[in-house]
Amino acid sequence: MNQQDPLQGRLGKLANAIATLVVQTLDLPQLASEIDIAAIIHQIDVVEIMDQSDIDAILQQADMDALLDNVDVDRVIARVDANALLDRVDVNAMLDRVEVDALLNRVDVNTLLDRVDVERLLNRVDVNALIARVDLDAVLDRVPVDELAQRAGIPEIVSESTSHMAASFIDLLRRIAVGLDLVIYGTIQRLLRRQAADMPQGPPLLTVEDV
Amino acid sequence: MRSSRQDVSGNYAGAVTRVLAHWVDLAIAGILFVVGTAAIDYVLRTIVGVDAEAKDLGRWYALAGAIWLFLYWWITVAVAGKTPGKALLGLRVVGRQGDVLPSLRCAVRAASLPLSYLLFGLGFLGIIVGRERRALHDTIAGSAVIYDWGPRTAELPMPISAYLARKAAEEPRQAADG
Numbered sequence: 001m002n003q004q005d006p007l008q009g010r011l012g013k014l015a016n017a018i019a020t021l022v023v024q025t026l027d028l029p030q031l032a033s034e035i036d037i038a039a040i041i042h043q044i045d046v047v048e049i050m051d052q053s054d055i056d057a058i059l060q061q062a063d064m065d066a067l068l069d070n071v072d073v074d075r076v077i078a079r080v081d082a083n084a085l086l087d088r089v090d091v092n093a094m095l096d097r098v099e100v101d102a103l104l105n106r107v108d109v110n111t112l113l114d115r116v117d118v119e120r121l122l123n124r125v126d127v128n129a130l131i132a133r134v135d136l137d138a139v140l141d142r143v144p145v146d147e148l149a150q151r152a153g154i155p156e157i158v159s160e161s162t163s164h165m166a167a168s169f170i171d172l173l174r175r176i177a178v179g180l181d182l183v184i185y186g187t188i189q190r191l192l193r194r195q196a197a198d199m200p201q202g203p204p205l206l207t208v209e210d211v
Numbered sequence: 212m213r214s215s216r217q218d219v220s221g222n223y224a225g226a227v228t229r230v231l232a233h234w235v236d237l238a239i240a241g242i243l244f245v246v247g248t249a250a251i252d253y254v255l256r257t258i259v260g261v262d263a264e265a266k267d268l269g270r271w272y273a274l275a276g277a278i279w280l281f282l283y284w285w286i287t288v289a290v291a292g293k294t295p296g297k298a299l300l301g302l303r304v305v306g307r308q309g310d311v312l313p314s315l316r317c318a319v320r321a322a323s324l325p326l327s328y329l330l331f332g333l334g335f336l337g338i339i340v341g342r343e344r345r346a347l348h349d350t351i352a353g354s355a356v357i358y359d360w361g362p363r364t365a366e367l368p369m370p371i372s373a374y375l376a377r378k379a380a381e382e383p384r385q386a387a388d389g
Contacts, residue, residue, distance in 0.1 A: 048299070067311065122384065124275070153324075167363070170299070170301075171301075171360065171366075174300060174301045174360065175226050175366055175367065175368045176368065177231055177300060177369040178219060178225070178228060178301075178358065178365065178366075178367055178368075179367055179370075179371045180225070180227040181224065181225020181226060181227045181228055182219075182225065182367060182371060183371070184225060184226055184227065184339065185225050185226070185339065185344070188339050188340055192340065194297040197382075199342055200219075200223070200342060200343060201219075201222045201223070201310055201341075202221045202222040202223050202309075202355075202357055202359065203221070203223075203305060203306070203307060203309030203355055204308055204309060205308050205309030205310060206220075206221030206305070206309035206357060207221050207222065207309075
Protein backbone atom coordinates (compact mmCIF):
# COMPACT_ATOMS: atom_id res chain seq x y z
CA MET A 1 0.00 0.00 0.00
CA ASN A 2 2.93 2.23 0.65
CA GLN A 3 4.19 1.73 -2.88
CA GLN A 4 2.08 3.93 -5.17
CA ASP A 5 1.61 3.57 -8.88
CA PRO A 6 4.26 5.95 -10.31
CA LEU A 7 1.93 6.81 -13.22
CA GLN A 8 -1.00 7.52 -11.05
CA GLY A 9 1.09 9.69 -8.83
CA ARG A 10 2.23 11.89 -11.66
CA LEU A 11 -1.17 12.02 -13.38
CA GLY A 12 -2.81 12.83 -10.19
CA LYS A 13 -0.51 15.71 -9.56
CA LEU A 14 -1.08 16.91 -13.10
CA ALA A 15 -4.81 16.64 -12.79
CA ASN A 16 -4.74 18.52 -9.58
CA ALA A 17 -2.61 21.24 -11.09
CA ILE A 18 -4.95 21.53 -14.07
CA ALA A 19 -8.02 21.57 -11.87
CA THR A 20 -6.54 24.24 -9.70
CA LEU A 21 -5.65 26.24 -12.73
CA VAL A 22 -9.14 25.83 -14.20
CA VAL A 23 -10.80 26.87 -10.97
CA GLN A 24 -8.62 29.88 -10.67
CA THR A 25 -9.28 30.78 -14.28
CA LEU A 26 -13.09 30.25 -14.27
CA ASP A 27 -15.48 32.86 -12.93
CA LEU A 28 -17.77 30.45 -11.05
CA PRO A 29 -20.53 32.91 -10.06
CA GLN A 30 -20.70 33.95 -13.72
CA LEU A 31 -20.90 30.34 -14.72
CA ALA A 32 -23.62 29.55 -12.17
CA SER A 33 -25.72 32.47 -13.32
CA GLU A 34 -25.62 31.12 -16.84
CA ILE A 35 -27.00 27.68 -15.80
CA ASP A 36 -30.77 27.28 -16.38
CA ILE A 37 -31.69 25.58 -13.10
CA ALA A 38 -35.41 25.60 -13.92
CA ALA A 39 -34.78 23.61 -17.06
CA ILE A 40 -32.67 21.13 -15.13
CA ILE A 41 -35.35 20.70 -12.45
CA HIS A 42 -37.98 20.36 -15.14
CA GLN A 43 -36.10 17.43 -16.56
CA ILE A 44 -36.01 15.66 -13.18
CA ASP A 45 -38.71 12.98 -12.84
CA VAL A 46 -39.74 13.45 -9.19
CA VAL A 47 -42.20 10.57 -9.29
CA GLU A 48 -39.52 8.21 -10.42
CA ILE A 49 -37.20 9.46 -7.69
CA MET A 50 -39.99 8.96 -5.11
CA ASP A 51 -40.67 5.46 -6.41
CA GLN A 52 -37.02 4.60 -6.02
CA SER A 53 -36.83 6.08 -2.53
CA ASP A 54 -37.57 4.18 0.66
CA ILE A 55 -40.02 6.66 2.21
CA ASP A 56 -40.46 4.62 5.37
CA ALA A 57 -36.71 4.57 5.94
CA ILE A 58 -36.55 8.33 5.39
CA LEU A 59 -39.44 8.92 7.79
CA GLN A 60 -37.87 6.71 10.41
CA GLN A 61 -34.73 8.76 10.22
CA ALA A 62 -36.58 12.03 10.30
CA ASP A 63 -36.93 13.81 13.63
CA MET A 64 -40.72 14.36 13.58
CA ASP A 65 -40.75 16.34 16.81
CA ALA A 66 -38.21 18.76 15.45
CA LEU A 67 -40.18 18.94 12.24
CA LEU A 68 -43.46 19.66 14.05
CA ASP A 69 -41.74 22.22 16.24
CA ASN A 70 -40.96 24.14 13.11
CA VAL A 71 -44.55 24.01 11.87
CA ASP A 72 -46.57 27.15 12.62
CA VAL A 73 -49.90 25.43 13.48
CA ASP A 74 -51.78 28.68 13.92
CA ARG A 75 -50.80 29.77 10.48
CA VAL A 76 -51.82 26.43 9.04
CA ILE A 77 -55.22 26.57 10.78
CA ALA A 78 -55.70 30.17 9.70
CA ARG A 79 -55.45 29.05 6.12
CA VAL A 80 -58.02 26.30 6.57
CA ASP A 81 -61.51 27.21 5.37
CA ALA A 82 -63.51 25.59 8.18
CA ASN A 83 -66.88 26.26 6.52
CA ALA A 84 -65.83 24.61 3.33
CA LEU A 85 -64.50 21.68 5.35
CA LEU A 86 -67.78 21.34 7.31
CA ASP A 87 -69.81 21.63 4.11
CA ARG A 88 -68.10 18.55 2.87
CA VAL A 89 -68.89 16.62 6.06
CA ASP A 90 -72.05 14.46 5.91
CA VAL A 91 -73.18 14.87 9.52
CA ASN A 92 -76.09 12.46 9.19
CA ALA A 93 -73.88 9.74 7.86
CA MET A 94 -71.44 10.41 10.65
CA LEU A 95 -74.20 10.27 13.30
CA ASP A 96 -75.54 7.06 11.77
CA ARG A 97 -72.22 5.48 12.49
CA VAL A 98 -72.29 6.59 16.14
CA GLU A 99 -73.56 3.96 18.54
CA VAL A 100 -75.43 6.19 20.99
CA ASP A 101 -76.10 3.51 23.63
CA ALA A 102 -72.47 2.59 23.84
CA LEU A 103 -71.58 6.25 24.02
CA LEU A 104 -74.06 6.88 26.83
CA ASN A 105 -72.84 3.83 28.71
CA ARG A 106 -69.44 5.39 28.80
CA VAL A 107 -70.77 8.63 30.24
CA ASP A 108 -70.46 8.95 34.01
CA VAL A 109 -73.66 10.83 34.76
CA ASN A 110 -72.75 11.49 38.38
CA THR A 111 -69.50 13.13 37.43
CA LEU A 112 -71.33 15.10 34.77
CA LEU A 113 -73.94 16.28 37.28
CA ASP A 114 -71.25 17.15 39.80
CA ARG A 115 -69.84 19.53 37.27
CA VAL A 116 -73.19 21.21 36.67
CA ASP A 117 -73.58 24.48 38.55
CA VAL A 118 -77.25 24.13 39.44
CA GLU A 119 -77.51 27.52 41.09
CA ARG A 120 -76.19 29.22 38.00
CA LEU A 121 -78.49 27.14 35.85
CA LEU A 122 -81.52 28.06 37.93
CA ASN A 123 -80.58 31.71 37.95
CA ARG A 124 -80.79 31.68 34.21
CA VAL A 125 -84.26 30.11 34.24
CA ASP A 126 -87.13 32.59 34.05
CA VAL A 127 -89.52 30.83 36.43
CA ASN A 128 -92.34 33.28 35.89
CA ALA A 129 -92.21 32.80 32.15
CA LEU A 130 -92.09 29.07 32.70
CA ILE A 131 -95.15 29.11 34.98
CA ALA A 132 -96.98 31.42 32.61
CA ARG A 133 -96.65 28.78 29.94
CA VAL A 134 -98.10 26.06 32.19
CA ASP A 135 -101.79 25.31 31.69
CA LEU A 136 -102.72 24.92 35.33
CA ASP A 137 -106.31 23.95 34.56
CA ALA A 138 -105.10 21.07 32.45
CA VAL A 139 -102.65 20.06 35.15
CA LEU A 140 -105.31 20.21 37.86
CA ASP A 141 -107.71 18.24 35.69
CA ARG A 142 -105.17 15.44 35.72
CA VAL A 143 -104.68 15.59 39.51
CA PRO A 144 -106.93 13.14 41.41
CA VAL A 145 -107.91 15.64 44.09
CA ASP A 146 -110.45 13.33 45.74
CA GLU A 147 -107.92 10.53 45.96
CA LEU A 148 -105.30 12.88 47.38
CA ALA A 149 -107.77 14.17 49.97
CA GLN A 150 -108.64 10.60 50.94
CA ARG A 151 -105.00 9.62 51.26
CA ALA A 152 -104.26 12.71 53.34
CA GLY A 153 -107.09 11.74 55.70
CA ILE A 154 -108.84 15.09 55.27
CA PRO A 155 -112.38 13.64 55.56
CA GLU A 156 -111.42 11.99 58.84
CA ILE A 157 -109.87 15.21 60.12
CA VAL A 158 -112.94 17.23 59.14
CA SER A 159 -115.27 14.63 60.63
CA GLU A 160 -113.22 14.43 63.81
CA SER A 161 -113.00 18.18 64.26
CA THR A 162 -116.71 18.60 63.48
CA SER A 163 -117.74 15.92 65.96
CA HIS A 164 -115.33 17.38 68.50
CA MET A 165 -116.89 20.82 68.10
CA ALA A 166 -120.39 19.38 68.34
CA ALA A 167 -119.44 17.41 71.46
CA SER A 168 -117.88 20.51 73.01
CA PHE A 169 -121.03 22.51 72.35
CA ILE A 170 -123.27 19.79 73.77
CA ASP A 171 -121.03 19.50 76.84
CA LEU A 172 -121.33 23.24 77.35
CA LEU A 173 -125.14 23.01 77.37
CA ARG A 174 -124.99 20.00 79.64
CA ARG A 175 -122.72 21.80 82.10
CA ILE A 176 -125.15 24.72 82.25
CA ALA A 177 -128.06 22.32 82.90
CA VAL A 178 -126.09 20.42 85.57
CA GLY A 179 -125.17 23.71 87.21
CA LEU A 180 -128.81 24.77 87.34
CA ASP A 181 -129.67 21.33 88.75
CA LEU A 182 -127.23 21.84 91.56
CA VAL A 183 -128.36 25.40 92.32
CA ILE A 184 -132.03 24.37 92.48
CA TYR A 185 -131.30 21.26 94.52
CA GLY A 186 -129.04 23.17 96.92
CA THR A 187 -131.69 25.86 97.40
CA ILE A 188 -134.42 23.30 98.09
CA GLN A 189 -132.22 21.45 100.55
CA ARG A 190 -131.46 24.68 102.35
CA LEU A 191 -135.18 25.49 102.56
CA LEU A 192 -135.81 22.01 103.95
CA ARG A 193 -132.96 22.59 106.45
CA ARG A 194 -131.04 19.57 105.27
CA GLN A 195 -127.29 19.22 105.33
CA ALA A 196 -126.01 18.75 101.78
CA ALA A 197 -123.25 16.49 103.11
CA ASP A 198 -125.86 14.05 104.41
CA MET A 199 -127.45 13.66 100.98
CA PRO A 200 -126.25 10.75 98.83
CA GLN A 201 -124.53 11.93 95.66
CA GLY A 202 -125.56 8.90 93.60
CA PRO A 203 -126.30 5.18 93.65
CA PRO A 204 -123.88 3.24 95.90
CA LEU A 205 -122.36 1.26 93.05
CA LEU A 206 -121.53 4.38 91.03
CA THR A 207 -120.22 6.82 93.61
CA VAL A 208 -117.01 6.52 95.59
CA GLU A 209 -117.50 8.06 98.99
CA ASP A 210 -114.60 9.93 100.58
CA VAL A 211 -112.82 7.87 103.25
CA MET B 212 -108.62 23.94 83.08
CA ARG B 213 -110.81 20.83 82.78
CA SER B 214 -109.32 19.32 85.90
CA SER B 215 -110.62 22.24 88.02
CA ARG B 216 -114.20 21.35 87.15
CA GLN B 217 -115.96 19.04 89.59
CA ASP B 218 -116.76 15.58 88.30
CA VAL B 219 -120.40 14.61 88.74
CA SER B 220 -120.40 11.39 86.69
CA GLY B 221 -122.69 8.84 88.35
CA ASN B 222 -124.40 11.45 90.55
CA TYR B 223 -128.17 11.68 90.72
CA ALA B 224 -129.50 13.89 87.95
CA GLY B 225 -131.41 17.06 88.85
CA ALA B 226 -134.70 18.55 87.72
CA VAL B 227 -133.51 20.84 84.94
CA THR B 228 -131.65 18.19 82.95
CA ARG B 229 -134.44 15.66 83.42
CA VAL B 230 -137.18 18.06 82.39
CA LEU B 231 -135.21 19.19 79.33
CA ALA B 232 -134.55 15.56 78.37
CA HIS B 233 -138.24 14.78 78.84
CA TRP B 234 -139.24 17.65 76.53
CA VAL B 235 -136.78 16.50 73.90
CA ASP B 236 -138.20 12.97 74.15
CA LEU B 237 -141.79 14.24 73.86
CA ALA B 238 -140.80 16.26 70.79
CA ILE B 239 -139.02 13.35 69.12
CA ALA B 240 -141.72 10.82 69.97
CA GLY B 241 -144.46 13.26 68.89
CA ILE B 242 -142.81 14.07 65.57
CA LEU B 243 -142.21 10.39 64.83
CA PHE B 244 -145.83 9.57 65.69
CA VAL B 245 -147.24 12.31 63.49
CA VAL B 246 -145.00 11.37 60.58
CA GLY B 247 -145.81 7.68 61.09
CA THR B 248 -149.56 8.16 61.25
CA ALA B 249 -149.47 10.49 58.23
CA ALA B 250 -147.63 7.81 56.29
CA ILE B 251 -150.09 5.14 57.38
CA ASP B 252 -153.01 7.44 56.52
CA TYR B 253 -151.54 8.05 53.06
CA VAL B 254 -151.13 4.33 52.48
CA LEU B 255 -154.72 3.64 53.66
CA ARG B 256 -156.18 6.29 51.36
CA THR B 257 -154.16 5.64 48.23
CA ILE B 258 -153.66 1.89 48.32
CA VAL B 259 -156.36 0.36 50.56
CA GLY B 260 -158.95 3.05 49.74
CA VAL B 261 -159.99 3.73 53.35
CA ASP B 262 -160.67 7.32 54.42
CA ALA B 263 -159.44 7.38 58.04
CA GLU B 264 -160.85 10.85 58.78
CA ALA B 265 -164.37 9.85 57.69
CA LYS B 266 -164.38 6.77 59.93
CA ASP B 267 -163.69 8.75 63.17
CA LEU B 268 -160.55 6.88 64.21
CA GLY B 269 -159.66 9.42 66.92
CA ARG B 270 -159.84 6.88 69.74
CA TRP B 271 -157.65 4.46 67.84
CA TYR B 272 -155.15 7.19 67.18
CA ALA B 273 -155.06 8.01 70.90
CA LEU B 274 -154.57 4.37 71.75
CA ALA B 275 -151.86 4.03 69.12
CA GLY B 276 -150.18 7.15 70.50
CA ALA B 277 -150.19 5.77 74.04
CA ILE B 278 -148.76 2.46 72.87
CA TRP B 279 -146.16 4.26 70.81
CA LEU B 280 -145.03 6.40 73.76
CA PHE B 281 -144.88 3.31 75.97
CA LEU B 282 -142.77 1.47 73.41
CA TYR B 283 -140.55 4.52 72.92
CA TRP B 284 -139.72 4.87 76.63
CA TRP B 285 -139.53 1.14 77.24
CA ILE B 286 -137.39 -0.03 74.30
CA THR B 287 -134.91 2.83 74.31
CA VAL B 288 -134.24 2.52 78.05
CA ALA B 289 -134.15 -1.28 77.93
CA VAL B 290 -131.72 -1.35 74.99
CA ALA B 291 -129.48 1.66 75.65
CA GLY B 292 -130.26 2.67 79.23
CA LYS B 293 -131.40 6.04 77.96
CA THR B 294 -133.93 7.68 75.69
CA PRO B 295 -132.69 9.95 72.87
CA GLY B 296 -133.50 12.99 75.01
CA LYS B 297 -131.56 11.60 77.96
CA ALA B 298 -128.65 10.76 75.66
CA LEU B 299 -128.57 14.35 74.45
CA LEU B 300 -128.59 15.75 77.99
CA GLY B 301 -126.11 13.14 79.27
CA LEU B 302 -128.40 11.06 81.52
CA ARG B 303 -128.81 7.33 82.09
CA VAL B 304 -131.45 5.22 83.81
CA VAL B 305 -130.02 2.68 86.27
CA GLY B 306 -131.25 0.49 89.08
CA ARG B 307 -131.50 2.00 92.55
CA GLN B 308 -128.09 0.58 93.48
CA GLY B 309 -126.54 1.77 90.22
CA ASP B 310 -126.89 -1.55 88.42
CA VAL B 311 -128.38 -2.13 84.98
CA LEU B 312 -132.17 -1.86 85.01
CA PRO B 313 -133.78 -5.11 83.78
CA SER B 314 -136.08 -4.94 80.77
CA LEU B 315 -139.20 -5.79 82.75
CA ARG B 316 -138.55 -2.93 85.19
CA CYS B 317 -137.94 -0.66 82.20
CA ALA B 318 -141.44 -1.62 81.02
CA VAL B 319 -142.86 -0.91 84.48
CA ARG B 320 -141.10 2.46 84.49
CA ALA B 321 -142.50 3.36 81.05
CA ALA B 322 -146.00 2.22 82.03
CA SER B 323 -145.97 4.15 85.31
CA LEU B 324 -144.58 7.36 83.77
CA PRO B 325 -148.11 8.82 83.20
CA LEU B 326 -148.80 8.43 86.93
CA SER B 327 -146.16 11.09 87.64
CA TYR B 328 -148.25 13.55 85.63
CA LEU B 329 -151.27 13.07 87.86
CA LEU B 330 -152.20 15.84 90.30
CA PHE B 331 -150.40 18.54 88.33
CA GLY B 332 -147.18 16.60 88.06
CA LEU B 333 -146.90 15.91 91.76
CA GLY B 334 -145.09 12.67 90.95
CA PHE B 335 -142.13 14.66 89.66
CA LEU B 336 -141.70 16.49 92.95
CA GLY B 337 -139.41 13.75 94.24
CA ILE B 338 -136.76 14.86 91.77
CA ILE B 339 -136.43 18.15 93.66
CA VAL B 340 -137.03 17.16 97.27
CA GLY B 341 -136.19 13.44 97.37
CA ARG B 342 -132.88 12.21 98.83
CA GLU B 343 -132.28 10.14 95.68
CA ARG B 344 -134.02 12.62 93.37
CA ARG B 345 -136.43 9.97 92.09
CA ALA B 346 -139.81 10.66 90.50
CA LEU B 347 -142.87 8.53 91.22
CA HIS B 348 -142.27 6.23 88.25
CA ASP B 349 -138.66 5.76 89.40
CA THR B 350 -139.87 4.75 92.84
CA ILE B 351 -142.36 2.29 91.35
CA ALA B 352 -139.77 0.73 88.98
CA GLY B 353 -136.88 0.86 91.47
CA SER B 354 -134.81 3.02 89.16
CA ALA B 355 -132.73 6.17 89.39
CA VAL B 356 -131.41 8.65 86.84
CA ILE B 357 -127.76 9.65 86.88
CA TYR B 358 -125.36 11.86 84.93
CA ASP B 359 -123.55 9.85 82.26
CA TRP B 360 -121.74 11.63 79.42
CA GLY B 361 -120.42 8.42 77.94
CA PRO B 362 -116.65 8.44 77.40
CA ARG B 363 -116.38 12.03 78.62
CA THR B 364 -116.52 13.18 82.23
CA ALA B 365 -119.74 14.82 83.41
CA GLU B 366 -118.65 18.15 84.88
CA LEU B 367 -120.05 21.13 86.68
CA PRO B 368 -119.44 24.63 85.29
CA MET B 369 -116.25 26.29 86.46
CA PRO B 370 -117.84 28.95 88.77
CA ILE B 371 -120.00 26.40 90.61
CA SER B 372 -117.03 24.04 90.89
CA ALA B 373 -114.96 26.88 92.39
CA TYR B 374 -117.79 27.79 94.79
CA LEU B 375 -118.15 24.21 95.97
CA ALA B 376 -114.39 23.92 96.41
CA ARG B 377 -114.30 27.08 98.57
CA LYS B 378 -117.28 25.86 100.59
CA ALA B 379 -115.70 22.46 101.12
CA ALA B 380 -112.55 24.18 102.39
CA GLU B 381 -114.47 26.44 104.78
CA GLU B 382 -116.71 23.76 106.35
CA PRO B 383 -113.99 22.05 108.45
CA ARG B 384 -112.80 25.48 109.67
CA GLN B 385 -116.33 26.50 110.72
CA ALA B 386 -116.83 23.16 112.44
CA ALA B 387 -113.61 23.68 114.38
CA ASP B 388 -114.64 27.22 115.38
CA GLY B 389 -118.10 26.06 116.45
